[in-house]
Amino acid sequence: MQHSDKTTWDIDFLQDQRQTGSDNKYALIILNQDLSGGLLFKLWNATDWHCCADGGANRMHDALTKAGARLESFVPDLIKGDLDSIRPDVKAFYESLSVPVVQDPSQYATDLMKCIEAVEELEQAQGTKYKIILLGGLSGRLDQTIHTMSYLHKLRQSRKWIFAVTEDNVGWVLDSGEHEIKIDHNLLGQTCGLLPVGIESTLLSTSGLRWNLSEHESSFDGLVSTSNHLVPGHDVWIKTTKPIWWTVELR
Numbered sequence: 079m080q081h082s083d084k085t086t087w088d089i090d091f092l093q094d095q096r097q098t099g100s101d102n103k104y105a106l107i108i109l110n111q112d113l114s115g116g117l118l119f120k121l122w123n124a125t126d127w128h129c130c131a132d133g134g135a136n137r138m139h140d141a142l143t144k145a146g147a148r149l150e151s152f153v154p155d156l157i158k159g160d161l162d163s164i165r166p167d168v169k170a171f172y173e174s175l176s177v178p179v180v181q182d183p184s185q186y187a188t189d190l191m192k193c194i195e196a197v198e199e200l201e202q203a204q205g206t207k208y209k210i211i212l213l214g215g216l217s218g219r220l221d222q223t224i225h226t227m228s229y230l231h232k233l234r235q236s237r238k239w240i241f242a243v244t245e246d247n248v249g250w251v252l253d254s255g256e257h258e259i260k261i262d263h264n265l266l267g268q269t270c271g272l273l274p275v276g277i278e279s280t281l282l283s284t285s286g287l288r289w290n291l292s293e294h295e296s297s298f299d300g301l302v303s304t305s306n307h308l309v310p311g312h313d314v315w316i317k318t319t320k321p322i323w324w325t326v327e328l329r
């Protein structure tokens with residue numbers, strides 16, 4: 079579907095000073111991926127509701143311990159999954175802090191999907207829509223990485239505001255239409271990509287990039303804009319006829 083309006087993206091959750099409790103509610107889903115204390119603290123403080131996907135609880139527990147943080151100051155609202163990855167000591171620790179540890183044994187949905195379902199339930203109960211940040215999911219196992227890309231692509235119509243953040247990248251799906259992406263060069267590195275994944279092809283126009291495109295076809299089987307660069311001092315504008323993945327390097 080062609081959207082006529084422009085979406086403006088301001089990834090304020092990467093800024094240290096973002097205050098929770100503002101109009102936008104954010105949910106954080108911590109996936110089972112290597113994780114540094116620094117990124118965890120930043121995203122934790124920028125978000126209002128926190129959930130660990132199964133072994134994501136181990137990663138959080140271990141990152142906090144390594145950083146010398148007080149574990150009791152970072153208590154998730156939920157741990158959910160098939161629970162084949164969470165360590166018994168981590169499960170017992172969070173249960174002792176009254177964290178709900180919810181087992182969904184389905185082998186036809188990933189733990190990421192089970193956590194998104196939990197956000198949907200929260201939204202129904204509160205009558206609020208959350209913006210979602212996945213911590214992890216765009217690196218590591220290729221099947222999981224492609225799953226993240228596919229799942230966010232499929233979610234795009236019901237959920238515009240969902241981002242995946244790793245140590246190296248932030249990425250999300252730009253649905254068909256026009257997009258303005260606010261760039262804070264203190265947070266973002268220079269390298270970015272426009273990835274035509276899950277579509278036959280798209281017509282792309284851009285500004286604010288080192289290598290811009292003008293009504294240019296992009297497809298997995300043809301042109302893929304990788305290793306593109308942000309231009310200092312400029313925001314990015316993108317017009318696409320089909321949904322694409324946008325990724326940009328983090329500093």
Ligand SMILES: Nc1ncnc2c1ncn2[C@@H]1O[C@H](COP(=O)(O)OP(=O)(O)OP(=O)(O)O)[C@@H](O)[C@H]1O
Nearest residue numbers: 109110131132133163188189190215217218219222
């Ligand atoms: N190696 C990995 N690379 C990328 N993402 C991962 C990786 N491992 C886990 N994840 C993400 O973290 C979530 C929770 O992982 P979990 O601890 O359950 O591992 P898993 O059993 O391999 O995952 P799943 O049960 O969802 O297939 C997964 O649903 C996935 O989104």
Ligand SMILES: Cc1ncc(C[n+]2csc(CCO)c2C)c(N)n1
Nearest residue numbers: 159160162183184185186187188189
């Ligand atoms: C065609 C097909 N491929 C893979 C799986 C396996 N699978 C998909 S999600 C999931 C849960 C992981 O916690 C598992 C085991 C399946 N069911 N159907």
